[in-house]
Amino acid sequence: MTKRTKAYLSLSITALIWGPAFAVIKPSLSVISPFQFLYFRYLIAAPLTLPLIFYYYKKLKPNLKTILTVSTIEFFGTPLALSILYLGLAKTSALEASLIGATSPILATIGGIIFLKEKEERLEWIGLSISFFGSLLLIVEPLITGKAFASSFSLSGNLMIFSYNLLSTTYYLLAKKHYQNLPKLFPTSIGYSISLISFFIFLKLTQSSTPISLLSTPSVATAAIYMGFFGSIIALTTRMYGQDQIEASEASLFNYLHGVIAIPASYFLLKEIPTIKQIIAILVISFGVFIAEYRPGKIKK
Numbered sequence: 001m002t003k004r005t006k007a008y009l010s011l012s013i014t015a016l017i018w019g020p021a022f023a024v025i026k027p028s029l030s031v032i033s034p035f036q037f038l039y040f041r042y043l044i045a046a047p048l049t050l051p052l053i054f055y056y057y058k059k060l061k062p063n064l065k066t067i068l069t070v071s072t073i074e075f076f077g078t079p080l081a082l083s084i085l086y087l088g089l090a091k092t093s094a095l096e097a098s099l100i101g102a103t104s105p106i107l108a109t110i111g112g113i114i115f116l117k118e119k120e121e122r123l124e125w126i127g128l129s130i131s132f133f134g135s136l137l138l139i140v141e142p143l144i145t146g147k148a149f150a151s152s153f154s155l156s157g158n159l160m161i162f163s164y165n166l167l168s169t170t171y172y173l174l175a176k177k178h179y180q181n182l183p184k185l186f187p188t189s190i191g192y193s194i195s196l197i198s199f200f201i202f203l204k205l206t207q208s209s210t211p212i213s214l215l216s217t218p219s220v221a222t223a224a225i226y227m228g229f230f231g232s233i234i235a236l237t238t239r240m241y242g243q244d245q246i247e248a249s250e251a252s253l254f255n256y257l258h259g260v261i262a263i264p265a266s267y268f269l270l271k272e273i274p275t276i277k278q279i280i281a282i283l284v285i286s287f288g289v290f291i292a293e294y295r296p297g298k299i300k301k
Contacts, residue, residue, distance in 0.1 A: 003245045010242035011254040017235040019261025021227060022089060023269040028223035032214055034086030035199055037223060038079070039210055042196035044228030049189035056186040067190075069178055074191030077171025079198035081164055088160025107169040108252030123291055131288030137281035169252070175240060176248055184240035185233075192232060 001009075028037055062070075179187050203210050215221045243251035266272040274282075 007242040007245035007251065008254075010238040010245075011251055012257070014235045014239040014242065015254050015257035015261060017230050019258045020265030020269070021231055022262065023265040023272075024226050025086075025089065025223045026270060027219040028217075029086075029090050031217050031220055033208065034090050035083065035202055035206075036208060036210065036214065037220070038082055038086060038195070039199040039203055040215060040220065040224040041228045041232065042192050042199060044224055045192040045232040046196040048229070049185065049192050049233060052185050052189045053193065056183055056189075060182070060186065062182075066182075070182075070187045070190055071194060073171065073174045073178060074187060074194050075198070077168060077175070078191040079195045081167035081171060082195070084160050084167065085164035088157045088164060091157025092161065104165045104169055104252050104255040107165055108172065108248050111169050111173045111248065127288045127291030129288070130291060131285045134281045134284030134286075134288060137277065137284065172239075172243060172252075173248055176243055179240065180244060184237050184244070188232075188236050188240060 025037065032040075175187070200210065202208075215224060239251075242254070263274055
């Protein structure tokens with residue numbers, strides 16, 4: 001199996017797990033706050049990966065600079081970014097949030113050019129411009145449809161999801177640059193512990209409750225276990241591994257699979273149906289990606 005094939009397989013696994021994630025999580029947010037959910041998510045993920053931190057620390061013997069770099073990147077990309085994401089998810093629909101993820105590949109390509117010196121051709125820029133226009137349609141779709149003040153649609157929620165995309169793209173670019181020589185489970189495990197501590201402190205400062213009894217609610221338990229184990233330990237690790245093997249811009253294109261998977265998941269789990277304008281926006285974005293990626297005779301090794 002070639003390195004590129006392994007990358008595609010890893011990123012496909014990530015897409016299969018993260019694609020339906022918002023539809024799985026959304027029902028729990030009617031019972032608990034976004035920060036309570038995030039606390040329970042990492043209450044599951046952090047203890048499971050704590051032995052890995054000690055194992056890799058003993059094996060790798062990283063210096064203080066490496067630990068501080070990893071901790072800073074993980075704080076930036078996990079508790080900070082996810083706080084914005086789930087505040088946005090609480091305000092908008094699961095389907096809308098999933099589809100706005102279509103902006104990530106555009107941001108990753110631009111970031112790859114600026115920070116990783118990846119080169120893009122003229123057609124790639126044209127495709128990116130088309131995709132960016134489609135993404136803009138998704139973000140302002142509540143205004144276009146007149147649903148800006150409906151309970152399931154929110155412009156501020158959409159902007160929060162887009163802001164998360166900016167933060168997470170920056171996180172992945174930093175990880176690709178600084179984590180190349182590290183086993184992917186090591187920095188992500190550190191991130192889970194940092195997240196658990198961060199959300200616990202925040203909940204205590206805001207005098208929010210954190211009773212374990214909340215996990216007896218089926219929607220809360222399902223969301224916490226799904227994202228704590230599958231969404232964190234498995235999906236983030238496969239994402240980190242996959243993007244390490246290929247260009248950041250190419251790896252980010254697998255984010256488009258999230259929207260494809262999110263549509264049936266949102267329908268079957270939440271009965272959310274995409275609007276015509278959302279479908280048009282996705283088609284515009286997909287066309288832009290096709291323009292950006294299509295090369296007659298181009299063979300990627």
